[in-house]
Amino acid sequence: MSQPAQIIDGKVYAERLRGQVGEEVARLKATHGLTPGLAVVLVGEDPASQIYVRSKGEHSKAAGMHSVTHRLAESATQDELMALVEALNADPAIHGILVQLPLPRHLDEKAVLAILDPEKDVDGLTMVNAGRLASGLPGLYPCTPVGSMILLRETVGDLTGKRAVVVGRSMLVGRPIAQLLLQADCTVTIAHSRTQDLPAVCREADILVAAVGRPRMIRGDWIKPGAAVIDVGINRVPFDDPVKAAEGRTKVVGDVHFKEALQVAGWITPAPGGVGLMTVAVLLQNTVIAAKRAAGLEI
Ligand code: NDP
Numbered sequence: 001m002s003q004p005a006q007i008i009d010g011k012v013y014a015e016r017l018r019g020q021v022g023e024e025v026a027r028l029k030a031t032h033g034l035t036p037g038l039a040v041v042l043v044g045e046d047p048a049s050q051i052y053v054r055s056k057g058e059h060s061k062a063a064g065m066h067s068v069t070h071r072l073a074e075s076a077t078q079d080e081l082m083a084l085v086e087a088l089n090a091d092p093a094i095h096g097i098l099v100q101l102p103l104p105r106h107l108d109e110k111a112v113l114a115i116l117d118p119e120k121d122v123d124g125l126t127m128v129n130a131g132r133l134a135s136g137l138p139g140l141y142p143c144t145p146v147g148s149m150i151l152l153r154e155t156v157g158d159l160t161g162k163r164a165v166v167v168g169r170s171m172l173v174g175r176p177i178a179q180l181l182l183q184a185d186c187t188v189t190i191a192h193s194r195t196q197d198l199p200a201v202c203r204e205a206d207i208l209v210a211a212v213g214r215p216r217m218i219r220g221d222w223i224k225p226g227a228a229v230i231d232v233g234i235n236r237v238p239f240d241d242p243v244k245a246a247e248g249r250t251k252v253v254g255d256v257h258f259k260e261a262l263q264v265a266g267w268i269t270p271a272p273g274g275v276g277l278m279t280v281a282v283l284l285q286n287t288v289i290a291a292k293r294a295a296g297l298e299i
Helices: 010-032 047-062 078-090 109-115 127-134 143-155 174-183 198-203 242-246 258-262 275-294
Strands: 037-043 066-072 096-099 163-167 187-191 207-210 228-231 235-238 250-253
Touching (some): 010 047, 010 275, 096 109, 143 174, 163 174, 174 207
Parallel strands (some): 163 207
């Protein structure tokens, strides 16, 4: 029987990155009088978004940053949200702005991203930053994809020439990860819901990234032995235990069938406990990058 995969513990790498960011914030304050500032905007009461926003606020404060959270009511109008983003664009103490998505349905996300200052777009979601990424230019890149790349570099090492398959083509995850893998000189395939014979495509991958949003879709026999598997998926499912399930209790699983994959892969991120933990750490890193650029300092 083959060796089980090495589990990539996101906590270790996220803690390390947050520590590095904290040190850099302290240095910027001491030597340049510069305090990186992050503003997080939350509209409405979505429970998952509330948790993410709280975590972003806590971690940015812990890193020594100036941190503000703006909470707008579920009923907030497009004009109110746009006015807030404009005010944050103009605020010199704020270097990074994150509008927590998804927005309530009556609000237009694209219109908000269209006015967001790309130099403060620490989520990397504006067209300008997507274009910079696609062109291989420096910019602010999306946090979860950057976090995934850090984990890959820390475990696999040099990615040059590796066959990478990314399942999912969203602007938030799939596309930017594919671009970053390309920048790392991988040979990249992007798969999606119309891909034919997805298991065969996945089996070609030295690096397999799952960003689909379908619980445990990627099975063990879709994975090339020894491959590095990055599971971005966050899916809520009922507990396997019928008693807990009957109580309506749920747990989080990834897009990869973890138990099966563990027997085949070389490295694998657990979900939860893998990529998700990197997201906030990279957000802090992006805020520091934005603050240094705004101050004309070298990155
Ligand atoms: P989207 O719903 O925007 O995109 C899902 C992608 O998966 C689409 O490109 C879709 O293809 C593809 N897809 C759907 N079904 C299949 C299928 N049966 N076979 C192949 N491809 C399929 O999701 P996101 O990219 O925003 O998120 C993906 C997952 O990552 C979710 O579970 C989300 O919760 C999680 N996530 C985790 C984060 C973290 O911090 N860890 C951050 C952000 C997201 P098509 O384009 O053809 O429809």
